[in-house]
Amino acid sequence: LPLIAVCGRPNVGKSTLFNRLTGSRRSIVGDEPGITRDRIYGEIEWQGQDARIVDTGGVVPDDEALIPAEIFRQAQVALEEADAIVMVVDGRTELASPDMELARLLLRGGKPVFLAVNKMDTDAMQVQAENFRRLGFKNVLPISAEHGTGIGDLLDEVFAMLPEPREIET
Ligand code: GDP
Known part of the structure; x- marks a missing residue:
């Protein structure tokens, strides 16, 4: 299955989004030695298409310096x-340099990338999402992971960019 990765700084709402997208279809993978933060994989179905999804911020390490x-x-x-x-x-926060650095890294990678501007809980707040256009993403989607708004539009765009599922051979 194609894989969608959710990236971002701590507390932006990655796991809230991940939980909303996967429901109960998820599993915490065992951590590799020396790695403090697990990655959590789940499954998602959208408009009849299946994908796997990974929350790259699975477990926040105790040591803030590691972040x-x-x-x-x-x-x-x-x-x-x-x-x-x-x-x-x-x-809800100002655009900060860790976001810019992470955006640069992801945009350079040559994969389809999408910016979800989270915590835009009301229509009035959605204008704030415009600030984040400066990060340089072509696809900027205001969402509220908590309330579920904007999620359908985000998934429409992401799934449109996934490789076609291969036919299952019988
Ligand atoms: P993560 O560290 O990126 O995985 O972030 P979490 O999913 O743990 O969320 C961090 C905090 O932001 C939690 O208190 C969430 O309840 C809150 N949060 C997540 N999504 C939203 C949202 O859409 N709106 C608001 N107001 N709060 C949110």
């Missing part, structure tokens, strides 16, 4: 293994 390096390491893994990448930002 920036870990986000970038997870983004590198996403660029290697995913067919499409959704970067999540917190639309």
